[in-house]
Amino acid sequence: MRAVTWQGRHKISVETVPDPEIVNPRDAIIRVTSTAICGSDLHLYDGYIPGMRAGDIVGHEFMGEVVETGASSTLHRGQRVVVPFTISCGQCFFCEKQQYSACDNSNPSETRDASELMMGHAMGGAFGYAHLTGGYAGGQAEYVRIPYSDVGPVVIPDGLADDDVLFLSDILPTGWQAAVNADIEPGDTVAVWGCGPVGLFTIQSALLLGAGRVIAIDHFPTRLALAKKYGAEILDYTKVDVREALAEMTGGIGPDACIDCVGMESHGFTVDNILDQVKVKLLSSTERIHALRQAILACRKGGRLSIPGVYGGFADKFPLGQLMEKGLTVKSGQTHVQRYSGELLDMIQAGKFDTVSLISHHASLEDAADMYRHWHDEQDLYTKIVLKPGLAKGAVSALQEMEHA
Amino acid sequence: MSRSKNDLPDPLILAAAGAGIAVLATGAALWQRRRHRESRGQEETIATDAPHWTLDKTSSRALFGKSVLINRPRAELYAAWMPERFPEFMENVVAVDDLGEDVSQWTIKAPAGREVTLVNRITERVEDTSIYWQSTPASDIANSGEVRFTDAPAGRGTYVSLILAYDPPAGKVGRLAAKLLQREPEVQARRDLHRFKQLMETGEVTTNASPSARGAESPAEPHI
Numbered sequence: 216m217r218a219v220t221w222q223g224r225h226k227i228s229v230e231t232v233p234d235p236e237i238v239n240p241r242d243a244i245i246r247v248t249s250t251a252i253c254g255s256d257l258h259l260y261d262g263y264i265p266g267m268r269a270g271d272i273v274g275h276e277f278m279g280e281v282v283e284t285g286a287s288s289t290l291h292r293g294q295r296v297v298v299p300f301t302i303s304c305g306q307c308f309f310c311e312k313q314q315y316s317a318c319d320n321s322n323p324s325e326t327r328d329a330s331e332l333m334m335g336h337a338m339g340g341a342f343g344y345a346h347l348t349g350g351y352a353g354g355q356a357e358y359v360r361i362p363y364s365d366v367g368p369v370v371i372p373d374g375l376a377d378d379d380v381l382f383l384s385d386i387l388p389t390g391w392q393a394a395v396n397a398d399i400e401p402g403d404t405v406a407v408w409g410c411g412p413v414g415l416f417t418i419q420s421a422l423l424l425g426a427g428r429v430i431a432i433d434h435f436p437t438r439l440a441l442a443k444k445y446g447a448e449i450l451d452y453t454k455v456d457v458r459e460a461l462a463e464m465t466g467g468i469g470p471d472a473c474i475d476c477v478g479m480e481s482h483g484f485t486v487d488n489i490l491d492q493v494k495v496k497l498l499s500s501t502e503r504i505h506a507l508r509q510a511i512l513a514c515r516k517g518g519r520l521s522i523p524g525v526y527g528g529f530a531d532k533f534p535l536g537q538l539m540e541k542g543l544t545v546k547s548g549q550t551h552v553q554r555y556s557g558e559l560l561d562m563i564q565a566g567k568f569d570t571v572s573l574i575s576h577h578a579s580l581e582d583a584a585d586m587y588r589h590w591h592d593e594q595d596l597y598t599k600i601v602l603k604p605g606l607a608k609g610a611v612s613a614l615q616e617m618e619h620a
Numbered sequence: 621m622s623r624s625k626n627d628l629p630d631p632l633i634l635a636a637a638g639a640g641i642a643v644l645a646t647g648a649a650l651w652q653r654r655r656h657r658e659s660r661g662q663e664e665t666i667a668t669d670a671p672h673w674t675l676d677k678t679s680s681r682a683l684f685g686k687s688v689l690i691n692r693p694r695a696e697l698y699a700a701w702m703p704e705r706f707p708e709f710m711e712n713v714v715a716v717d718d719l720g721e722d723v724s725q726w727t728i729k730a731p732a733g734r735e736v737t738l739v740n741r742i743t744e745r746v747e748d749t750s751i752y753w754q755s756t757p758a759s760d761i762a763n764s765g766e767v768r769f770t771d772a773p774a775g776r777g778t779y780v781s782l783i784l785a786y787d788p789p790a791g792k793v794g795r796l797a798a799k800l801l802q803r804e805p806e807v808q809a810r811r812d813l814h815r816f817k818q819l820m821e822t823g824e825v826t827t828n829a830s831p832s833a834r835g836a837e838s839p840a841e842p843h844i
Contacts, residue, residue: 308689349828481636
């Protein structure tokens with residue numbers, strides 16, 4: 216089959232590789248019909264994720280059609296499914312508590328040691344995201360083996376297009392959990408840092424969960440325009456002092472909840488090494504460390520801080536005293552996708568989310584290398600890229616004609 | 621006589637002197653710490669509740685212990701811990717042969733593609749609670765151990781602890797070499813215990829077997 220592979224920093228290539236095989240009774244194999252490039256795939260692209268090996272198949276946002284099932288799989292051939300990016304067994308202590316991304320079984324014995332050494336405990340498994348999260352092949356490919364297929368995949372009813380439901384794999388539940396973690400009370404003012412795809416779903420989720428107003432912070436005009444379209448008030452941080460604006464918009468007390476959808480470009484170690492790498496990219500690094508610090512200082516006393524943004528290690532100059540003295544509540548973590556899949560699918564069917572208008576481009580799987588470059592270099596023009604294994608090479612279509620904010 | 625470059629201290633000598641001072645200082649600090657610890661040890665009166673296999677420094681332990689939480693009832697796990705099932709979750713165990721009278725012979729993968737044979741006798745069984753064993757003189761490696769099953773609180777299942785002592789072949793150097801080759805008994809025991817957990821909780825041993833663009837790998841075999 217054809218698959219998108221990581222070959223090194225800023226080196227993505229589409230290669231012919233062996234097809235996956237059923238290995239365990241609960242496995243299923245799907246033929247991928249749509250797969251998106253995630254913001255966190257840029258961490259791999261930039262070489263910040265330790266434990267990547269040349270030749271790894273990437274991609275963790277994907278859906279497709281079931282083509283083969285193991286003896287204990289509950290799926291049937293021909294079903295359309297969206298696959299959560301987290302691999303979860305459904306039977307360990309954590310899965311029973313619905314903390315699916317903390318699954319204690321999905322990271323195999325061979326790969327969990329390094330993960331445990333780095334984090335204190337081994338992380339759960341994930342598709343296409345390096346060997347610290349299990350070393351599983353990703354979904355930017357024609358076929359994927361799905362472990363524990365009786366627990367993760369969401370069966371999609373007829374009549375829903377791929378674009379309507381694809382983001383159930385990661386960014387929609389991630390945005391939803393970010394808003395749930397902000398413990399929003401009716402009428403709250405919620406500030407969201409970062410209007411990438413996760414930030415855009417966080418905005419929609421916060422409003423659905425009862426926020427009175429959402430204030431979104433970014434600097435790309437297209438992304439700010441999308442935030443506005445989804446109901447947020449917007450701040451371009453290159454044009455205003457964000458903290459002053461937030462204080463003045465809230466009678467001086469600050470937002471009730473602050474959500475960091477930016478994250479740190481680094482996912483990894485060694486700390487000094489990563490910091491050095493980040494410092495090379497001076498703008499992004501200072502900006503991103505800055506976002507969390509700014510959120511803590513901007514948040515009202517006794518407010519809530521939710522961190523869906525990806526961080527990898529030890530942070531520098533973290534405002535711990537400010538966090539404590541202001542009495543903030545912090546919630547964070549990788550997304551427990553399986554916990555939210557059902558209710559979010561219902562909400563999509565009820566028309567509560569706009570899951571489509573943030574997609575800027577559809578392209579062939581064969582054009583993945585170009586698409587990674589665009590996704591990395593042109594974040595204003597490319598707001599979300601969906602790859603289709605079925606399209607012919609070069610069949611790129613830009614969908615979005617967005618007026619600037 | 622004019623001043624030549626040779627009068628200046630050679631940077632290498634300077635560096636060596638610096639390194640020497642650092643080594644001396646580190647040695648002195650360690651010696652102090654050890655003396656401090658020894659004198660404190662004599663005054664030690666407070667009992668600890670930590671498991672006995674966690675006492676002392678990691679590097680000076682002769683004993684290895686590892687516990688995992690398994691979300692299954694204690695009796696079920698005790699019953700499943702039987703030599704017939706070991707090859708299902710013990711990756712380094714090639715075969716376990718029952719020699720009768722609670723003695724079993726284990727063929728185990730060792731570093732550099734070799735195999736070693738352990739001959740162990742079960743010395744005590746406490747129903748649903750623990751199994752103790754001790755190697756016999758016929759064993760290639762002297763070893764002893766215990767697997768212990770304890771109820772976890774609040775219906776969480778069972779804590780399973782594997783406690784293992786062994787006499788490393790070729791001493792500490794051999795142990796380090798085996799560790800580097802991923803065939804060290806501690807590494808293997810830890811991984812096997814996790815495979816036992818996977819098998820008992822999910823019904824299968826987790827594998828990342830999947831395709832890659834690396835020619836040598838099979839999509840049906842796990843990889844590091």
